[in-house]
Amino acid sequence: MIKVGIIGGAGYTGGELVRLLLNHPSVEIIFVQSRSQAGEKLHTVHPDLLGEIELTFSADLNFQIDVLFLCMGHGASSEFISQHSIPAHVKVIDLSQDFRLDNDKVYGLPELNKESIQSANYVANPGCFATAIQLALLPLAHNGALKEVHISGITGSTGAGFQPSQTTHFSWRDSNVSTYKAFNHQHMAEVTKSLMQYQPWFDQPLNFIPYRGNFTRGILVTAYQYCEWPLAEAIRVYKEYYQDHPFVSVSERPLDVKQVVNTNKCFVNLTMHNGYLMIQSVIDNLLKGASGQAVQNMNLMFGLEETTGLKLKGGAF
Amino acid sequence: MIKVGIIGGAGYTGGELVRLLLNHPSVEIIFVQSRSQAGEKLHTVHPDLLGEIELTFSADLNFQIDVLFLCMGHGASSEFISQHSIPAHVKVIDLSQDFRLDNDKVYGLPELNKESIQSANYVANPGCFATAIQLALLPLAHNGALKEVHISGITGSTGAGFQPSQTTHFSWRDSNVSTYKAFNHQHMAEVTKSLMQYQPWFDQPLNFIPYRGNFTRGILVTAYQYCEWPLAEAIRVYKEYYQDHPFVSVSERPLDVKQVVNTNKCFVNLTMHNGYLMIQSVIDNLLKGASGQAVQNMNLMFGLEETTGLKLKGGAF
Amino acid sequence: MIKVGIIGGAGYTGGELVRLLLNHPSVEIIFVQSRSQAGEKLHTVHPDLLGEIELTFSADLNFQIDVLFLCMGHGASSEFISQHSIPAHVKVIDLSQDFRLDNDKVYGLPELNKESIQSANYVANPGCFATAIQLALLPLAHNGALKEVHISGITGSTGAGFQPSQTTHFSWRDSNVSTYKAFNHQHMAEVTKSLMQYQPWFDQPLNFIPYRGNFTRGILVTAYQYCEWPLAEAIRVYKEYYQDHPFVSVSERPLDVKQVVNTNKCFVNLTMHNGYLMIQSVIDNLLKGASGQAVQNMNLMFGLEETTGLKLKGGAF
């Protein structure tokens, strides 16, 4: 059994990680730390866990574990790392953005870096939009075919975390839609870095318009760029690229977000329009975009089948 | 023109009041006060007002007005009244619950107290659930036919105001439903007082289960009690009771909340089941349940046609 | 491996059953029949299944199976049974309402009839509202303490199936709420029958107001009745009743629907108000209220651990 510790278990990604690990056949949860909720039962904060676990949030951590998940806010991971000396036997999976651009860590997108993840000690888990965009564009970059890309995407509210804000107030967000950080989303740096891992000379813009959706879970990304391949060739390239990646499927049908909600899957769809290749991708932002991908990385780091504990019943509706 | 001042104009009911008064043919808005937003344009806080009004929130009030609307949180009205000496020529319409049980004020439900509202100087505007429940039950009490009543009701999120809370966080409330303050809702005192105005010997429980709905506007109330009348007689009684009240209609069709959203209307529907008379009512919690009713009261207090400025296009969808 | 056939696999409960059985460790899906979709891949109709199963809907059935699930509309099961001679070695789990009142079948609520389910050949799977209401009231009836009950409940739209109707049109239902079949819901007959299994002299009304919610999954039921027990005693009775039932938990916290969505769980909460004992319950209408309970019944009928294949990651948000 893999002994697991979680730092920052009271938030959305921490809770989602506990939900996954409780049903993981090779994992034992040793502790779940939370500053704000120490002493409370997990099912007090995550009430859906009632009946599944009686564990209490701890104030402290211990290193009698095999792997430590960092589920804190951005900035808190680097602070944590600077304040703790993590023993060599403890692997770290960090869900924050703090080290995603750090060449000393492994960027934890299995569809890009599976081998290096398998031997990594510290994995920086990708961002949610970053995951959806990369899975839409990696096969192009892999073939050196990436050009200027026009991207729009829409995300559920859980991507914004549990701290209340104006744009997560129900009376504001319900039946509403808006954009934010157009052309300037913080995930684009990690996207660009990954794409240049395959196509180092890439120097074109990735124009990205992120929309706030009035739903809680899921991301839909639409990207298009000029492409000289016929559609059939593009589809062949994408299928080939993803053939050994169990969570990504090239779909021949129109996509919608609920096809993958509550799963670790990513569906990708390709169409051609007036010379533009359009690629869409859908993921669950909390699973393939966060905690599910973290477990996928853990599986790879510990030599387990990649899908262990991640064959999830989708929400569908 | 009626000169109007508004205290607490940055909240939901204050904003809604401004939306109504801007289109009211007999009103001039003199000032809109807000402690938190003083100096800001109204359309900065209520961005839908862009293009309609260039007024700025004021820090202070003045009494060169005919009527003052108090749109502050509960408790703040009584504090305001204790701190200010309001001139005799200024009528007050108070949307808080602070004076709804005060016999020195007039309880501003026009379908109960139209005549006393017409001559009132200080009107305590009813609560939203209180309005919907009273409009469902007043004709029974008027006929001395009120018995123990079983009530369930569901409200939109704007009833909870703009301050964020766990239960107005989008990620929590979206696609969710729950109850709160079962058997113990703060509006039941004013409901009981009104019903006893007609049926003073009434001493039975009003059992009320309030639900939080995952929508922003609207209230649906379902009430039932034993009733010896045949259905046709009940319908006749209700139609007679509401015949001179332009905002209440007895509907022969099943009700849903969106039939009245964005209007000042109340629809009431009656059916009979195994000896129980079931009464349903629907209102918009911010209009007939708050700011719309406040304007209706203003119209009555100033001798205007009751519906002036309140013939609103419904949202319908 | 239990060999499974499904009749009517293109609908909501059929699709949900496939989702569950695909991850069930002791099941092999032999065929999924659908008249309307015969020849189509399952993932064409249920697109979320892409990547999980390549099976095609069949026009016909065969009886080289151990258990047959009937997922057809109400009325179609009895027609099916009258037209087919089901071999003795094939057990049937029928999700329709056709035989729920039939004394020759076993009513498949494990929290009421676990032993008879274990030896049953034909299980009539309970209705969704019926499940939520019974789980709220069974411990009272078990103790002979059931009295007249006042019940309100709210259900997601998937309970109405995939056939379009006015009340499942998005433009109508979104941000809307309404009631239907007040005092006259078709599930109350099976509820009454079950309660009288424990308390045969029960002859009081079960007054039930069903609401249509503007969400897709989940049911919340609120019931209250006079009760002479103190609250602590009621809680003790309920905990004792459910102690050997792994899917039902007595919660000390306020309930909301999303605590159980996408799980087979039922949470029950008890409070006391002015002599009324109030009981709330929440389930996922498609899981504990339909396909999940069907799998639970299958587990019992085949001697498996009751929770096999049903430890589902909840949706939570």
Place this chain on the structure above:
Amino acid sequence: MIKVGIIGGAGYTGGELVRLLLNHPSVEIIFVQSRSQAGEKLHTVHPDLLGEIELTFSADLNFQIDVLFLCMGHGASSEFISQHSIPAHVKVIDLSQDFRLDNDKVYGLPELNKESIQSANYVANPGCFATAIQLALLPLAHNGALKEVHISGITGSTGAGFQPSQTTHFSWRDSNVSTYKAFNHQHMAEVTKSLMQYQPWFDQPLNFIPYRGNFTRGILVTAYQYCEWPLAEAIRVYKEYYQDHPFVSVSERPLDVKQVVNTNKCFVNLTMHNGYLMIQSVIDNLLKGASGQAVQNMNLMFGLEETTGLKLKGGAF
């Protein structure tokens, strides 16, 4: 009083038109025709109208009117025109797309064609997405500055009408998002025609990705293109262009759909990113995108103040 007839009054745009005209001070509704609902009261089909109008849908039309609104499905208007000889004294406002490209009719976008609308006998009312996109781009074309544009937009479900379809089923659409007709939306022809009215040499693509939103009312459009102007100049150009158009405001704040829902307004916002000028616009698809614009056109055609009957209280929440 302008005497009005409506053909096709049972649908969404027909109902919305009735809602508007009931409160219009210079209009008398003579008849509302509907094939499917002839003989029914308007408030049976549009239940929110209860208490406002007792009119019945007629099977037939008469020409004792001043203006006829055609609110039928696409294709039905041209069929209607070919089958009826409309007297010269009857002006027509056609909400379908049948004649929007017809040079013998006037394309009814007041912000483009105000003068020709004022003298028109037959106005082809623009499409909803077409309106939002044109209001975002017209000032650029007016200055000959239009280049290849990248556009994404998201629309409420009422744009798809009241006929049920898979993508308007609540269980599918709720909490879901998807695209449709990417690069191929039927409104782009009218958009292109209008833009070329100002900039005849324009021959670049207008790349448009339309999203289906999980809300009922509203459209948000995001467009960007290279632009050599500094942002301040772009804002100046837009403000100048719209200075005499009362329903369009250039907003300095981020836009969201609910800022204009239930109004006839359009808000436009401009920002600059890496050489791209980004323009966003928001409208209510049923008002500025359909029936509200139809009334605006009527006002112009009959010499009324353009905003008559269109100063609507916004929904805001």
